[in-house]
Every structure is written in structure tokens, then in C-alpha cells.
Amino acid sequence: MVDKAGTDRDRPWVFRTYSGHSSAEASNALYRTNLAKGQTGLSVAFDLPTQTGYDADHPLARGEVGKVGVPVAHLDDMEALFREIPLDRMNTSMTINATAAWLLALYVAAAERQGVAPEALRGTTQNDIVKEYLSRGTYVFPPEPSIRLISDMVAYTVHAIPSWNPINICSYHLQEAGATPVQEIAYAMANAIGVLDAVRDRGDVPDDVIPQVFARISFFLNAGIRFVEEICKARAMAELWDELGRDRYGVTDAKLRRFRYGVQVNSLGLTEAQPENNVIRIVLEALGVTFSKKARCRALQLPAWNEALGLPRPWDQQWSLRIQQILAYETDLLEYEDLFDGSHVVEARTEELRKEAKEELDRVLAMGGAVAAVENAYMKQRLVESHTRRVRAIESQEQTVVGVNAFTEAEPSPLVEGEQSILVVDDSAEREQVERLRAFRSRRNQADVDTALRGLRDALSNGDNVMPPSIRAAHAGVTTGEWSDTLRDLYGEYRAPTGVSAQGAAAGDDGMQDVRERVGALADRLGRPLKILVGKPGLDGHSNGAEQIAVRARDVGMEVVYEGIRLTPEEIARSARDEGVHVIGLSILSGSHGVLVLDVLEALRSDGTDVPVVVGGIIPDDDAERLLEAGVKRVYTPKDFDLGRIMDEVVDVVEETAGLG
Amino acid sequence: MAEAPTVEALLERLLERDRSAVAPALNLVDDRRTEPARAANELLDRLEAALYESDPGRRRVGLTGAPGAGKSTLLDALVRRLRSQGETVGVVAVDPSSRRTGGALLGDRVRVRSSARDDGVFFRSMAARDRLGGLAEGTRAAATVLEAVFDVVLVETVGVGQSEGDVQPLVDTLTYVAQPGAGDLLQFMKAGILELPDVFVVNKADQGAAAQRTLRELEAGLGLGASHEDGWRAPVVAVSARDGTGIDALLEALAAHHAHQAESGRRAERRRQGRDAFVRGALQHRYGSHGMAALGGEPALLARLEGDANATGFGLVQELGREIEEALAKPRPRRP
Ligand code: B12
Ligand SMILES: Nc1nc2c(ncn2[C@@H]2O[C@H](COP(=O)(O)OP(=O)(O)OP(=O)(O)O)[C@@H](O)[C@H]2O)c(=O)[nH]1
Ligand SMILES: [Mg+2]
Numbered sequence: 001m002v003d004k005a006g007t008d009r010d011r012p013w014v015f016r017t018y019s020g021h022s023s024a025e026a027s028n029a030l031y032r033t034n035l036a037k038g039q040t041g042l043s044v045a046f047d048l049p050t051q052t053g054y055d056a057d058h059p060l061a062r063g064e065v066g067k068v069g070v071p072v073a074h075l076d077d078m079e080a081l082f083r084e085i086p087l088d089r090m091n092t093s094m095t096i097n098a099t100a101a102w103l104l105a106l107y108v109a110a111a112e113r114q115g116v117a118p119e120a121l122r123g124t125t126q127n128d129i130v131k132e133y134l135s136r137g138t139y140v141f142p143p144e145p146s147i148r149l150i151s152d153m154v155a156y157t158v159h160a161i162p163s164w165n166p167i168n169i170c171s172y173h174l175q176e177a178g179a180t181p182v183q184e185i186a187y188a189m190a191n192a193i194g195v196l197d198a199v200r201d202r203g204d205v206p207d208d209v210i211p212q213v214f215a216r217i218s219f220f221l222n223a224g225i226r227f228v229e230e231i232c233k234a235r236a237m238a239e240l241w242d243e244l245g246r247d248r249y250g251v252t253d254a255k256l257r258r259f260r261y262g263v264q265v266n267s268l269g270l271t272e273a274q275p276e277n278n279v280i281r282i283v284l285e286a287l288g289v290t291f292s293k294k295a296r297c298r299a300l301q302l303p304a305w306n307e308a309l310g311l312p313r314p315w316d317q318q319w320s321l322r323i324q325q326i327l328a329y330e331t332d333l334l335e336y337e338d339l340f341d342g343s344h345v346v347e348a349r350t351e352e353l354r355k356e357a358k359e360e361l362d363r364v365l366a367m368g369g370a371v372a373a374v375e376n377a378y379m380k381q382r383l384v385e386s387h388t389r390r391v392r393a394i395e396s397q398e399q400t401v402v403g404v405n406a407f408t409e410a411e412p413s414p415l416v417e418g419e420q421s422i423l424v425v426d427d428s429a430e431r432e433q434v435e436r437l438r439a440f441r442s443r444r445n446q447a448d449v450d451t452a453l454r455g456l457r458d459a460l461s462n463g464d465n466v467m468p469p470s471i472r473a474a475h476a477g478v479t480t481g482e483w484s485d486t487l488r489d490l491y492g493e494y495r496a497p498t499g500v501s502a503q504g505a506a507a508g509d510d511g512m513q514d515v516r517e518r519v520g521a522l523a524d525r526l527g528r529p530l531k532i533l534v535g536k537p538g539l540d541g542h543s544n545g546a547e548q549i550a551v552r553a554r555d556v557g558m559e560v561v562y563e564g565i566r567l568t569p570e571e572i573a574r575s576a577r578d579e580g581v582h583v584i585g586l587s588i589l590s591g592s593h594g595v596l597v598l599d600v601l602e603a604l605r606s607d608g609t610d611v612p613v614v615v616g617g618i619i620p621d622d623d624a625e626r627l628l629e630a631g632v633k634r635v636y637t638p639k640d641f642d643l644g645r646i647m648d649e650v651v652d653v654v655e656e657t658a659g660l661g
Numbered sequence: 662m663a664e665a666p667t668v669e670a671l672l673e674r675l676l677e678r679d680r681s682a683v684a685p686a687l688n689l690v691d692d693r694r695t696e697p698a699r700a701a702n703e704l705l706d707r708l709e710a711a712l713y714e715s716d717p718g719r720r721r722v723g724l725t726g727a728p729g730a731g732k733s734t735l736l737d738a739l740v741r742r743l744r745s746q747g748e749t750v751g752v753v754a755v756d757p758s759s760r761r762t763g764g765a766l767l768g769d770r771v772r773v774r775s776s777a778r779d780d781g782v783f784f785r786s787m788a789a790r791d792r793l794g795g796l797a798e799g800t801r802a803a804a805t806v807l808e809a810v811f812d813v814v815l816v817e818t819v820g821v822g823q824s825e826g827d828v829q830p831l832v833d834t835l836t837y838v839a840q841p842g843a844g845d846l847l848q849f850m851k852a853g854i855l856e857l858p859d860v861f862v863v864n865k866a867d868q869g870a871a872a873q874r875t876l877r878e879l880e881a882g883l884g885l886g887a888s889h890e891d892g893w894r895a896p897v898v899a900v901s902a903r904d905g906t907g908i909d910a911l912l913e914a915l916a917a918h919h920a921h922q923a924e925s926g927r928r929a930e931r932r933r934q935g936r937d938a939f940v941r942g943a944l945q946h947r948y949g950s951h952g953m954a955a956l957g958g959e960p961a962l963l964a965r966l967e968g969d970a971n972a973t974g975f976g977l978v979q980e981l982g983r984e985i986e987e988a989l990a991k992p993r994p995r996r997p
Pocket of ligand 1: 045046047069134137138172176178201268269306307308310312324534539542544546548585586589590591592616617636639
């Protein structure tokens with residue numbers, strides 16, 4: 001394309017939409033329509049059982065199959081997912097981490113079935129385990145073997161699938177967990193160093209290939225509403241990356257040191273109140289990562305206006321795709337060189353961020369690097385603290401959020417009138433996936449499966465690369481659950497630190513005095529301090545809400561039991577009783593509240609434990625009604641941003657239950 | 662909340678080792694209101710009396726050590742191993758409270774996963790609150806309840822130096838958990854941690870040389886000091902709570918200490934000393950030196966403790982407390 005001035009327009013970034021739900025077949029149909037609408041790459045969302053290595057018929061998968069992504073249990077599923085989508089011409093991004101090696105193996109096997117050789121594949125496996133421990137929550141194995149798997153994938157793809165990005169270092173999820181720009185930069189760099197050092201030190205690839213490995217590392221960034229700062233952040237990261245390549249890894253070819261990144265813009269700031277405003281936020285955030293040519297993203301995916309309400313429908317996603325298309329094709333953005341070169345304002349802020357991030361990075365490296373700073377909870381605690389500051393700033397109106405803590409007077413939004421304005425996955429998806437899975441298991445050759453699993457186990461025990469035996473296992477008909485169980489058996493399972501520390505609130509008048517006094521007075525009447533259990537049932541990894549509730553409960557004087565993510569309803573009921581708590585607060589954002597909250601209530605009943613339950617998360621109004629009828633005492637959603645008020649009501653609930661109200 | 666069960670009913674169920682009585686009993690002994698506190702005391706008094714005669718196979722083991730030494734991870738490993746040997750386990754873990762807000766985060770169970778579906782494990786976390794010396798009171802009460810029902814009671818507390826003194830009297834075996842690089846000999850001696858513990862653990866043995874060094878420092882330090890008065894020499898065991906190395910050796914060391922105490926008759930004696938320390942501490946905490954003086958001072962207390970060799974700690978605190986209150990009430994009412 002040629003513009004007015006006669007110069008060439010830049011090629012636009014890759015347009016993606018993060019999607020998948022119900023089944024491989026349904027998701028395949030969705031992908032094909034998205035491509036027909038002008039989307040230029042695929043971004044696969046897997047369901048939580050697939051991400052955490054369970055088959056659809058595992059008890060922990062209950063309520064989650066096909067909900068927030070597509071279930072892929074075996075080669076037939078993977079093949080169905082890409083039916084009539086030629087894999088040699090597709091750029092596919094897969095948001096998969098703990099089980100990344102397995103899903104890549106299935107992808108390679110599916111391509112082979114299509115007659116496409118691995119060398120021809122292009123795409124990305126997210127495969128960043130550190131940010132799973134820090135934010136995203138779909139980790140399975142302990143850090144050490146997890147890093148080993150990543151290193152294996154790097155070593156394998158650099159030869160076998162040279163255009164594959166084996167790992168996408170994610171700072172996106174850190175910002176979603178409350179990170180400041182400095183933390184986002186520092187922890188992403190620490191993470192990348194951890195992976196590169198591991199690859200280098202394990203000797204999985206010869207030294208002279210390290211520059212190629214370095215060049216294959218791509219990033220996945222966030223772009224928040226402070227979009228000027230975000231431009232500077234991306235530029236600062238590009239500079240740091242260049243420096244690292246040169247100084248730490250001896251990459252002499254500047255081209256191989258280019259900072260390549262994809263983006264999903266910020267969702268944490270998208271609101272439930274006046275949700276139409278989110279479109280404006282999304283546009284501004286998209287500008288942050290496209291404006292500056294020097295620091296422009298390679299691929300972009302945008303959330304939808306109804307982000308805080310539930311899953312987006314195809315129309316909602318289409319609207320977001322159109323934002324990208326208008327930005328790329330209608331505006332003159334792509335006609336110019338970098339707009340900010342020479343801007344001393346941008347330069348100064350960039351330098352500031354770079355410097356501060358370097359300091360924080362050095363701190364992490366001094367304590368032994370990213371893995372050490374995961375295990376000793378350093379990074380996670382910093383994130384929880386940053387998020388606490390963010391939440392408080394919104395509560396105190398120090399930070400304005402239009403429609404939430406300011407300008408709340410509004411006309412009813414026509415977008416949310418009438419029928420539900422979100423995608424609701426039918427419960428039959430789970431049943432059907434289980435049926436397909438069982439049918440698959442009965443038609444495969446069990447002897448082949450056993451041999452393949454034994455081969456996988458032996459290879460891993462011998463320290464051989466995970467990929468070849470996994471690809472063989474894919475062809476032999478092994479399932480996601482079986483592959484994962486084999487590794488669970490070998491490596492064990494990990495539980496990451498929660499980051500919610502024992503240390504109390506900041507000093508001074510923090511506006512919590514009133515609630516604190518109520519909590520103190522209630523302790524006298526209860527005979528002991530109010531004890532609360534904050535629980536996260538199921539596979540849902542959204543921990544922000546639970547963490548902030550735990551922090552606030554602690555800071556208003558409650559004794560808080562918080563045991564982290566991924567507990568079963570039975571475990572929660574059991575610890576509520578054994579710990580002698582006065583109230584249980586459940587947090588569920590994955591949409592599985594319908595099943596899981598009822599399961600917790602049932603487990604409490606069958607244990608004879610009479611403790612009130614409150615629930616928070618992404619809970620549509622109708623569902624909230626149903627939960628209240630089932631016996632839940634209060635339901636909270638993102639629009640309830642005032643944590644002080646929530647705590648006050650939790651005290652009400654305990655008083656009512658104890659007959660002290 | 663459900664109607665509180667009577668002391669009689671609770672006692673009966675606990676002595677039948679009924680797991681479902683444990684949580685309500687622990688809630689009761691934590692209750693500060695007058696009437697529940699009285700009931701709690703009665704329960705604890707009778708429970709302790711019954712346990713004096715109970716099966717000597719039951720034991721209380723304390724785990725203490727600096728923050729982050731790996732006590733909870735080790736606890737998890739121990740619980741799992743004990744369970745696989747068929748022993749039931751009750752755990753009390755004490756976490757610090759915020760001085761300023763009174764709130765507390767009881768998060769240990771992130772690392773302790775063994776109790777998920779198993780009736781043979783019970784876990785209760787407690788906030789240290791502002792009780793300082795009184796910490797031992799709540800922990801002792803909880804340990805007493807748990808001991809009624811479970812074979813082994815594990816008590817986890819944080820600290821270097823002081824808290825060993827709080828925990829030592831309420832357990833049969835005190836284990837100190839050190840981690841690699843925990844310090845040199847001089848620091849161990851300064852912190853005064855070489856005297857009380859019965860078993861030393863150097864955790865994180867998977868970290869290699871640093872763990873070896875700490876092991877040597879501790880062994881050297883213990884070589885200098887005398888053995889315990891009963892002839893027990895505290896062993897040092899290197900373990901990795903993470904990969905399970907040395908857990909069996911640690912369990913053997915714990916069992917050896919248990920056997921040693923049983924043979925030497927030390928266990929009963931130590932429980933008596935523990936009882937005395939508890940009574941003294943609780944009275945001091947409640948009534949201060951003023952109250953102790955009203956009782957007739959340390960000599961009078963000693964005489965009473967000697968005289969009532971078979972009374973329980975909880976019973977004595979109650980009884981002596983009443984006497985102190987009466988004595989204080991006579992000449993002039995006690996100022997609030
Ligand atoms: C941040 C975020 C993430 C972060 C989470 C980081 C973390 N450690 O928590 C990251 C980027 C990792 C993430 C990942 C995913 N996410 Co997400 N995420 C969000 C987002 C944008 C904000 C949630 C949030 O943290 N808000 C801030 C906290 C403080 O608010 P809150 O949790 O709502 O809590 C408030 C109230 O709800 C209430 N509350 C909540 N819990 C409790 C508990 C108690 C006891 C009480 C009293 C009150 C209470 O009080 C709080 C105060 O206001 C939401 C959309 C949105 N804008 O809400 C999507 C959203 C929840 N995510 C979604 C999805 C699908 C995912 C993925 C599963 C995608 C995928 N297929 O892989 C992944 C996987 C996550 C996993 N392991 O489960 C969907 C869920 C869809 C549904 N329910 O149908 C949402 C709704 C987005 C969407 N529209 O698609 N996500
Ligand atoms: N390498 C290694 N790390 C361990 C081992 N045991 C525990 N850790 C790690 O040490 C850190 C602290 O472990 P915890 O079990 O919480 O320690 P703790 O002593 O209970 O800590 P507090 O209760 O906070 O005082 C965690 O990061 C553990 O993963 C071990 O044997 N080896
Ligand atoms: Mg601990």
C-alpha cells in the first residue's frame with residue numbers, strides 16, 4: 001500500500017482474538033469465522049482442565065470443561081480444532097504453560113496428520129512458568145522440573161521448528177496481578193534470564209546456538225490506561241533486552257537482539273459499571289503499544305467491552321477486532337517513522353523506568369534469580385502489595401475510575417439490557433466432552449498407549465528431551481490427563497506461596513478504624529477473634545480478589561486462613577471446621593460458581609458444619625439470586641470496589657449467624 | 662452457630678477419640694467469655710487428668726526455628742510419613758499476629774497438604790495474638806485436646822531463642838530446625854538455642870555444601886556442651902523436607918528420644934516440670950508479681966506444686982488463681 005506522501009506503509013501487526021470454548025469442533029468453527037473476518041493469527045484459549053493436566057472426567061475438572069477455553073484431550077481433539085485450517089500457513093499462539101510440551105506435541109502430530117512437516121510450523125507456546133506461580137495459577141510441577149521442560153522445548157524447537165517461539169516471557173499477567181511498570185519490566189527480565197541461563201547451563205544446546213535461542217525468546221506485554229508511560233515501558237524493555245543480549249549472552253548480531261513482543265491490553269481496569277466505557281479504554285491502551293514504531297508490538301489481542309461481565313460473544317470480539325483494523329487501515333499511524341524519537345519527555349521517563357527496573361532486577365538476581373524469588377515469595381509479595389495500593393487508591397478516590405468511583409450518575413446502558421450480554425457455555429459441553437473422551441479411549445490401542453507412556457517416563461528419568469516421546473505419545477493416543485499424570489508421578493506437584501504476608505497494614509489513619517473497632521468488639525462477644533477462611537475452590541487461578549480480601553480482613557483485625565488456589569470443596573469444608581472459622585468467603589471468577597459453591601455448601605452440610613458463606617467474583621445477577629436462595633449470605637462482584645464496606649457486611653453476617661445482630 | 666456441646670459430652674467423645682469433637686473442643690478452649698472459659702478449664706483439667714494415665718505411646722513433638730527454615734514443609738513431610746506408618750497426627754501451628762491491628766494471616770497450610778481427605782490428620786492454626794508469655798497457654802490447651810484423639814501431636818512455632826522456652830515445657834521432644842547458612846557456632850551459642858532442644862535438624866540438605874557447614878557448626882557446638890541432665894545427647898539430623906531425604910532418620914531420632922524418656926522415667930518427670938512451668942507462667946501472666954506475692958511468693962508456689970504432684974496444670978491454675986484473687990480481695994480490692 002502506498003500513502004499520500006508516496007512512502008510505503010508499514011505492515012500491520014498480527015491481529016488476534018483470544019478464543020475457544022465448549023469443544024474442539026465449536027472452536028474450530030469460531031476460528032474459521034474469525035479468519036474470514038480479517039483476523040490474521042489464531043490465539044487458542046484452552047479450558048482449565050487442559051491447562052492443568054486433567055482429562056474431562058477427572059473430579060477436579062468438574063464444572064470447568066469447555067468453560068473458559070477449548071478442551072483438548074488427545075490427537076483427535078487437536079485435529080478437530082484445526083480442521084480445514086492449513087497449519088503450514090497459520091501463525092498460532094497457544095496460551096499453554098504447565099502442559100505446553102504436551103500441547104505442542106499434539107500440534108506437531110496434528111500437523112503431521114495434515115501432511116505438514118514440523119519445520120513449516122509457525123507460532124508460539126506461552127510456556128512461561130514463573131508468571132504462572134506469580135499470577136496466572138495454572139502451574140502443576142515444582143519450579144525445577146518445570147524449567148527443565150521449558151529448556152527441553154527450547155532445545156527441541158530451535159532445530160526442529162525454527163520459526164516457533166518456544167516461550168513467551170509474560171509481563172502481561174504481572175500487571176493483571178497489580179504490578180507497577182517497574183515490576184513488570186524487572187520480573188520479566190529476571191524470568192527471561194532464568195530460562196536462558198538454564199538452557200545455557202544445562203548444555204541442551206551448543207554454545208554457538210545461544211544467540212539463536214536468544215532471538216527466539218519473545219515477550220507478552222500488557223498495556224494499561226496510562227498509555228504514555230506504557231510507550232516508555234516498551235521502549236525501556238527493548239533497551240534492556242538489547243543490553244542483556246550483548247552483555248550477558250554475547251549476542252553480537254544486533255538483529256538477534258531485537259525485542260519482539262505481543263500484547264493483550266489491560267483487562268484489570270475494565271469495569272462492570274458503565275461497561276460501554278471499556279471500549280474507549282481499550283482503544284487508548286491499543287495506542288500505547290502501536291504508536292511508537294520503535295516499540296510497536298508484533299501481535300495484538302484486545303479484550304471486549306463486556307470483559308468484567310463474563311465471556312465475550314463473537315460480536316463482542318468482532319467489535320474489538322474492528323478497533324485494530326481501523327487503527328491499522330484507516331488511520332495514518334503506519335505511514336510514519338517513530339513519532340517519539342527525540343522526545344526528551346519520552347526519553348526521560350524511559351530512562352527512569354529502565355534504571356529503576358534494573359535496580360529491582362539486580363535485587364532479584366542477588367537473591368538467586370527468578371526461581372529463588374518465586375520460592376521465597378519475594379516477587380509475589382511485592383505484587384500483592386502493589387495491588388493493595390491500587391485497590392486502596394481506587395477506594396479513596398485518589399485514582400479515578402470513571403463510572404466506578406466518579407461520574408457514577410448514568411443512563412442505563414442499552415448494551416446490557418434484555419437478554420444476557422455474555423457468552424454462556426452450555427453445561428452439555430462437559431458431558432459431551434466426557435463422552436468423546438471415553439469413545440476415544442475405547443477405540444485406541446491400549447498396548448501402544450502403555451508403551452508410549454513407559455517411553456515418556458524412561459526418557460524423562462534418563463534426562464532425555466521431553467518432545468520426541470511426547471510426540472510419539474500423541475500419535476499413540478495418550479490423553480492430556482495421562483501425559484500429565486506421568487509427569488506428576490515423577491516430579492510431584494507444587495503449591496506456590498500466596499504472597500499474602502503476616503505483616504499488617506501501613507501505619508496511621510487508614511480509614512479502617514471503624515471496622516477494626518467493630519471487629520474488636522465482636523471478638524469480645526464471640527469469645528475469640530473473628531476467624532475467616534478465604535477459599536478458592538476448583539481450578540480457577542484468579543487469586544487477586546481472594547488475596548485482597550485476605551489482606552483487608554487481616555488489616556481490620558480478623559484472623560485469616562488463606563490456603564491459596566485450587567482446593568476442592570471438601571478440603572474447604574474440612575478446614576473451615578477444623579480451623580474453627582466464623583465465616584467462609586469463597587472467590588470464584590472462572591464461571592464455575594454454579595457447581596462449586598453448591599458443592600461447598602453440600603460438603604459443609606454433610607460434615608454438620610454450620611458456618612455462613614459469602615461469595616465474590618464474576619457472578620451474573622441471575623446466578624447471584626440462585627446462590628442466595630441456596631443459602632449463601634452475600635454475593636459480591638467487581639462493582640463492589642469498596643472493601644471497607646464488604647468487611648463491614650462480613651461482620652454483619654457473623655453477627656447475624658451468632659445471634660448477636 | 663450450632664448449640665455448644667456440654668463439657669460432659671465433649672469429654673466423653675474426646676476420650677473415645679472421636680475426631681468430630683476436636684474442633685468444638687478447640688473452639689471452647691479458645692473462648693475468653695466467663696462461662697465458656699470456666700467450662701473449658703473443667704474440660705482441660707479432666708482431660709489432662711485422664712491423659713496422665715493414658716497410653717504412653719502418645720507424644721507431643723515441638724518444631725521451632727527461624728522464619729523460613731522450612732518447619733511447615735518439614736511438618737508436611739513428617740505428617741505424611743507418620744500416616745503411612747499408621748499413626749494419627751494432630752497439628753497446632755502458631756503464627757504471629759499484627760501488633761497494630763490484632764489481625765493475623767494463618768497461611769501455613771499452603772505447604773501442608775496431607776490432611777485433605779484423611780481423618781487421621783487434624784490441623785489447627787492459631788494466631789499468637791498479644792499474649793506473649795500467654796502464648797503457651799493457648800498452645801498447651803490445644804495440644805491437650807489433640808493429644809486425647811491423635812497419636813502424635815506436632816506443634817509448630819516461629820522463633821529463635823525465646824520461643825523454645827515457651828514450647829519446651831509443653832512437648833515431650835523439642836526439635837529445632839535450622840537451615841543452611843543459619844549462622845556460625847557463636848551465633849547459635851548467643852541465641853541460646855543449644856541448650857533446650859532434644860533433636861536438631863538441618864533442613865534443606867539438598868542445598869549441599871552450605872547445609873554440610875551448618876551441620877558441622879551445630880555438631881561442634883553440641884560437642885562442647887554437656888548432654889542433657891538425663892544423659893540424652895541431642896543428635897543433629899540433616900534432612901531435605903523437599904525431597905524427603907533424611908525424614909526416616911529424623912523419625913528414628915524422635916523415636917529414640919521417646920524411648921529414652923520412657924526408659925529413664927524422664928517423660929513423666931518432664932511432663933511434671935512442664936506442668937509446673939505452665940502454672941507459674943500462667944499465674945504470672947494473669948496476676949503479675951503482685952499476685953504471686955499475695956500467694957506467698959516463689960517458695961509458697963513451689964511447696965504447692967510439690968504437694969499437689971498429681972493435680973493437673975489447668976486445675977492448679979484455676980485453684981491457685983482463686984486463692985490469689987481471694988488474698989488480693991481481702992486487704993483492698995484489686996485496682997483494674
Ligand atoms: C485479572 C484477571 C486475570 C489475571 C488474574 C491474576 C490473578 N492472580 O488474579 C490473569 C491475567 C492471570 C487471568 C487469567 C485468566 N482469565 Co482472567 N480476568 C482477570 C480480570 C481482568 C480481572 C479480575 C480481577 O482480578 N479483578 C480485581 C479483583 C480485586 O477483583 P475481583 O476478583 O472481581 O474481586 C472483587 C469482587 O468480585 C469481590 N470478591 C471477589 N472475590 C471475593 C471473595 C470474598 C470472600 C468477598 C467477600 C468478595 C470477593 O470483591 C473484590 C473487590 O472488589 C477479569 C475481568 C474483570 N475485569 O473482572 C478476567 C476474567 C475473570 N478472566 C477470565 C478468564 C476466562 C481467564 C482465563 C481462564 C483465560 C484462559 N482461558 O486461560 C485465564 C486463566 C486463569 C486461571 N488460572 O484460572 C474471564 C472469566 C470468564 C467467566 N467467568 O465466564 C474474565 C471474566 C474475563 C472475560 N470476560 O473473559 N485473568
Ligand atoms: N531447598 C529446600 N527448600 C525448602 C526445604 N524445605 C522448605 N523449603 C523452602 O523454604 C521456604 C520456607 O518454607 P516453610 O516450610 O514455609 O518454612 P517455615 O519455617 O514454616 O516458615 P515460617 O512458618 O514462615 O517461619 C519455602 O520456600 C520452602 O519451599 C528443603 O528441604 N529444601
Ligand atoms: Mg511455617
